[in-house]
Amino acid sequence: QAEALDELLMAFGGKINIVPSIYVTQDELVARLLKRAEIEGRADDNEETIRNRMRVYHEQTAPLLDFYKQRKLLVEINGEQSIDQVQSDLIKEIHKSVS
Template sequence: MFNLILFGPPGSGKGTQSEKLIAKYGLKHLSTGDLLRSEIASQTPLGVEAKKIMDKGQLVPDEVVIGMISSALDANPNAKGFLFDGFPRTPAQAEALDKLLELKKTSIAVMLALNVSEEELVKRLMKRGETSGRSDDTNENVIRARIIEYRNKTAVVADYYYNFDKVVMVKGEGSVDDIFKSLSAEIDQRI
């Protein structure tokens, strides 16, 4: 089983590249946002618990998210592997994910981190904001604040995986196809 984390700041192209990687390698896409919505819609015990927490405006605890990931892994026993998107977001979540995967007799093979300059991120997100309907993509100050938040809180997850020599920085600027070729080359070396 081949598991990877696609990592990068808002606007780095994770969504675009995830779709292409999933299609090429037959990986199962694990987006924690999608999992939460699905568990809530299905009214599973975890979904009911998550909805109560979210309705109070609170973040869903790591244990609940890990439980949902565990359920998703169990529901896909024949998967070639998983592409993690939007998780882990903290070193504690990374540690919990590693422990869960160890229980399932697998692990994260690599974290592919898209490296994109702040100016390019701002440009991309402003352009996306013209068509996405997302208000957080239309205000440059909000965009820059999100990038700072990412650097301060989420980028430390890469530090966690650096300790295990699992992080590969991939140039996230250029054509979609060139970036995809770079990501694929890294995966092909490890599969």
Template sequence: MRLLIMGPQGVGKGTQAALLAEHYGIPAISTGDIFRYNIKNRTELGLEALKYTDKGELVPDELTNTIVKDRLAMDDAQGGWILDGYPRNASQVEALDAMLAELGTPLDKVVALDADHEVLMERIAKRAAEQGRSDDTPEAIAKRLATYAKETEPLLDIYRDRGQLVAIDGVGEINAIQAAIVEVLG
């Protein structure tokens, strides 16, 4: 199973990706987690990413595409994977299509989670307090949600047109949301 999990920040993509990864026995690959790990450990990649994330900006495509391609080529991803937080714009869709063609591993489905703006803001504020994430300031959150609406949300139409999109309400009990996703995926 090769899945994308998409939706605005705070909708529960990471939570559902982890649950689905366990359910299907495949890795959940989060570009955000990869960048946060590198930031925490002050690696060259992390310091470069920090220049963007601290301002609420997204890490440039070239850097993101490279880490995704490298990660999808790893041994544990050969049987499938769940990508969380990628692609986030039309250029990255093209890059992902090229990567998957090169690897000979077509995409199966795209799970799109959604929730009202107020719910997202509450969840992100709670996450910031619990995890102390420097990238979850109110200003950064607002900027990322606006960027998602402008650049990433339109990608759902691409996957809908390809017959790969599965839309799921991201509000409710975590296990019920997971069950709904698994049921729709079959």
């Protein structure tokens, strides 16, 4: 899919400059989603479902991240910082990629 996207963009004179990935440890993700379940009352935010979602993510998304990492387009942002810091880091990386 990533290769097809690259070909499509090239056909229209475009390209991908950056692929941001906001990373958070699995334990932190579980904690955040379980807290969300308490606040929002989401029945699907239980630990088993969350861990299954993470398994699927690693099976399906990790190879895509590797694809972009090999092309030096992947930029990892620490998602365990404050929201403002994550946003700031993301904006900095975007600006670097277009300058």
